[in-house]
Amino acid sequence: MHDILTNGIGSVNKAACQQYKGLAKQLGDYYLPEPQAIMNEIIQAVSNISEEPDDRETNNIIALCVRLGSAVKKSRDYIDAKLESGEVLPEDNILYEEMGGVWKLSQLKELGLFRENTALLQLSFARIDDVMHQSFVDEGYWLDLDTGDIFRTDNIRPYKAMKYIRTEDAKFDLYVVQELYLYPGSLNRRVRWEVSESFTAEEKDYRQALSKAETSISAAVKKAKNELKNTLSRPYAAVLIRFDSIEYAADGHGVMKCGEETIALSDCREYPDACKTLKLIAGGIGGGAVFGGLFYNAQEHRFTLSPFSVVTEKDIIRL
Amino acid sequence: MEVKTNPFYELRNRLYASAAAGCALIAEDFRLKRAIEAFQPLSEANKVFGRLYAMCNALLTSENKAADIIDCIALADALAVTQGTFADGSETAPVPADDFIKPVRMTVNELESNREYIRKLQYTDQSYYVSAYDSMTDPRMIGSLFNIAGKNGSGVATFLSNLLAKYGDDIVPLLFQSLDLYNKNATGNQVRIISANFREKYNDRYIQLAEDETVTANIRIAAIEAMQYEPKNEERLLDLYKLSKGKIKNAALISLVRMNAPSAEAIVEKALTKSKPDYELACESDSKAAEDYVRKLHFDKLYEAYNTAGELPKFSANFDLLGNKKNIGDVFEKWGEYYSSRPLKYDISSRTPDYYYENETLIENLYKHGDKEYFDMIRSLYEKYPNVYAYSAFFAALIEAPENACKKICKNHLINDKSLFYVIDKLFRSPDGWYRIKKVPYMNEDNYENIKLFRKIPDDMIEFLTDTSVIYDFNELEKNFKSHEELWTAEENMRWRCVALSSILCICGDDESERIKAAAAEYAWAMAKKYPISQALTFLKEFGGRPLDEDIIYNYVKYSKITMKGHFSFSNTMERSDVPEDVLRKVCQRIMNDFSDNSDLISHVKIVLEKLDAKEQ
Incomplete structure (x- = not known):
C-alpha cells in the first residue's frame, strides 16, 4: 500500500502483484480476514487494470488503499488501547470481528447486545458470491416490526467448507425471536438467533412494516450519509422508503417519487435484475415502500437506490 | 453546490490524481497546490472543511506523504458523502400495468x-x-x-x-x-x-x-x-x-x-x-390451375400403377399436392379404388398406419383449415374405402364425436388397430385440463398446431384399449392365424395396448387415474394369464391390487423361453415383480423340473433361490 501510494499505480507490475499475494496470505495466516479481503481486492483491481486506465479504475485502487490504510490505522489504535488498558475481552466494536475475532452469542449477551421477543419480517434475501472473502453468503434483511430497525442475517459458507454448511433460503413468515443477538455496528446490524416461533404473516404485519418506512427520501439519505461517511462502512445502507409512484425516463432508468422528492433507481451486484423486475410491476402498484440499498456514487456525487423488494399492504414482493 | 466548479470536488480529484501518480511527486504537483489554494475560501465557512484544508497543506511538506494522503482522502471521501445529492430531474412517464404479471411467492x-x-x-x-x-x-x-x-x-x-x-x-x-x-x-x-x-x-x-x-x-x-x-x-x-x-x-x-x-x-x-x-x-394452392395440375399428375401415376406388375415404388411425397384442395376428393377415391383392388397387406416393418401419406394429407387439412368440406371428404372416402382411410377417419371422428370414435372405426383389429394406436399416441393434456392432439409426435418450431378434443378420456377409448377379445394364448397363436404377418400384427395389438395405457396414465388427470388404472389392471390380468409380457407384469406390480400367483409367474417364464422375445432375465424380473416368497419358491421348483435342460434359465433360478435363502438366514 505504501509502495503504491508513494510510487504511483504505474509502478505496480506482475512481480509486485506476486509479492502482494504473499502479504495477503500472511494476513490470512494471522487471521486478519478484513484486511486480507481488502488486500485481495487491491490485487484483483491491479491485475485487471487496462493498458490506459481511466479515472474510475485508478480511483478504485486508491480508494481501496485508503480503506486498507484506515483499517490498519484504526486496528493499531484499537490494539494499542487494549494493551494500555489491559482489557483483553471483546467489547461493542466492529473492529473485534475485522481483526479476526469470532463472536459467541454468550459474549454478545454479556455485553447486553440482545433484545427479547422481537417480531421480525424478512424484507429480502439473496445468495451472494463474496469472492474477496472466498465464501458464499446467504444474506437476509429483516425488519423489527416494533422499532423499525433493519437487521441483517448472514449465513457465511466459506468455499472450502461449503458442503458442511447448510444453505438458507428466503422466509415468508413472521418470526418472533426469544433472544435476538446483535453484533456491534450502527445501521443494518448483523443479528443471530437460536430459538424463534414462526407465524403466517398477515396483512396487519405488512401494514405495520409500511408504517415503519421512512416517509421521505431525504430522511433515508440522511441516515445513509451518517453511515457511509465512515471509511469502514458497508458499500450501501439498506433502507425502507415510502413512495407514491415509480416512473421511467426516456433512457429506461427508473425514478422513485415520494412527494416532491425523487431518486434514481439502479441495479447492484447483489440484485442484478431487480430494476428490470420492478419495471414489470411498477404500473400495477399504487404506492407502498421500496426496500433497497442507498449507494453513493463518487463519480456522479449522488445517491441512487437499488431496490431489493417492494412492501405493500398485502405482501412483500421480492425483486 | 455546482459540481463542475466546486473547489471541494476539484481538491478531492487532485488528491486522487496525486495518489495515483505517486506521493513522491507531490512537492512538484502544482495542480494539487492550486486546488488547495482554491479550496481555502470554502475552508473558512466550515470547521470540517477547515480541517481538510489544514491536512492538505501539511501534506505538501509532510515527511510521510503516503500515510498522510490516506488521511486526507479518507476525510475528503467522508465529506463527499455528506455533500451527496439524490434528486433526479429526468422527465419521466408511468408504465402501464400488465394484468398478466402477478408476483408468486418462491424461495x-x-x-x-x-x-x-x-x-x-x-x-x-x-x-x-x-x-x-x-x-x-x-x-x-x-x-x-x-x-x-x-x-x-x-x-x-x-x-x-x-x-x-x-x-x-x-x-x-x-x-x-x-x-x-x-x-x-x-x-x-x-x-x-x-x-x-x-x-x-x-x-x-x-x-x-x-x-x-x-x-x-x-x-x-x-x-x-x-x-x-x-x-x-x-x-x-x-x-x-x-x-x-x-x-x-x-x-x-x-x-x-x-x-x-x-x-x-x-x-x-x-x-x-x-x-x-x-x-x-x-x-x-386451391386454385383451378393447381387442382388440374395435381389431378393430371396423380391420374398419370395411377395409370402407371395399374399397368405395373409387382410393387409400385412409394409415391409418398406427391400426396402433399392433394392438400388444401376441397374439390380433389375424386383423386383420393381413385387411389382408394386402386389400393382396395390389391391384396390386403400387413406392413409389419413400421408403426405408421397403412396408407400413411394419403391419410396425413387429409388430416393436415383439418389442422390447417378445419372446414366442413374436409371432414365431409374424409367421411365419404371412409365409407367407400374403409381399409384405406381408417386412419384419417378415426382422427376426424375423435374431433367430431370422441364418445364412440373407436367403436365406429375399429371394425377389424388386425387392419385398424395400428391406425388408432398411432393417433392415440399423439394425445397430450395441456395445463388447462384439455386433452389435445398434436400434429406431430414431437412439436417443434414448424409444428405448434394442436386440436382441442375433450376433458376426459372417453369410455369408448378405454374400452378399446382394454378389449380382452384381442388377447390370444401364446401356446395357440399359430393355430389362430393364417400368416406370419397376421400373427405378428395380433401380437403387436396386444402389446401396444399396454404401451398406450401407460402413456395415457402418464398424461391423465388425477380425477381419472383410478378409473383408468382399474381398467388397465383388468386387461393386464387377462394378458398375464394368456400372453404374459413384461409390460403386463409391470402394470400388475404397480396397480394389480393383489400379488402375482404361481401360474402367472410360471406362464411368464414359459412364454419368455418359448417365444424368445427380447432380453429375459428371470432373476431381475422376479425381483421387480410383486411375488410372495413361498410362491416364488414353488415356481422355481417347477422350472427346475420342467426346464432342466435349459442351463441358462436354471442358473438364474438358482440365483433367485440363493437370495431367498440368504434372506431367511
Missing part, C-alpha cells in the same frame, strides 16, 4: 429450479413441471421466458404451447415483447405460435411487424405467414410481394396462395407451366 431454490427448467428446454424435451408453469406470472421469471421464447427445439415448442393453453390471450403481449426485433438471428417463432393458436386475432400486430423494414427478416417472414388468416390482407400481401425480394417476396406469395387470393391465381398458373413447376405453390 430462491424454487426460483432457480424453475429458471433452470426453462433454460434446459432449448436442449431437450422435459416432462411437465407444474411449478415452472405456475410461476410464469412472476416478474422474475419473465427474463427466462424472453431468453427461451425465440429458440428452436421441441422442448421450447411444447412449453410455449402449454403456456398458451394455460394462460391464453393474457400471455400473448409478453410473447410479442420477447421478440428481438433487430437481431438477425431471431427466429420469429413467437409469431408463429401466436398465429397457429389465434389465427387472425392479432392481425394488426402481424401487419405492423411485416411492413416494418427495419425489423429483422425472419420475424417479418413469420408475420407475413401469419397474415394469411385475414382475407383483408390481400392488398398488403400483394404489395409486399411486388416490392420485396428473396424470402420475404416468397413468403408474401405463399400467404396469398394459402388464403386463395384471386390475385395469386395467375402467378400460380404461370408457375405450374414452367419446365420445373413450383412444388410448394402446387401444394398450397
